[in-house]
Amino acid sequence: MGPREKDIFEEAYRVVAVENESMTIQGVQSGTVLTIVNPTTPLSEADYPPGRLIALSDPLGFRPN
Secondary structure, rough: OOOOOOOOOOOEEEEEOOOOOOEEEEEEEOOEEEEOOOOOOOOOOOOOOOOOOEEOOOOOOOOOO
């Protein structure tokens, strides 16, 4: 069995850009770029300034072995 692929919830991300309903982040280790869309709660640069480090959490609280 090969090494386990890193879980998205185990990586730190840097905020790249924030718009009204979306935030673009990039994984510090992997370089993976993700866009998070939240149509119910506006996102702002004041809350998530570009360059800020964040971590993602599993909304279901499920952590595989």
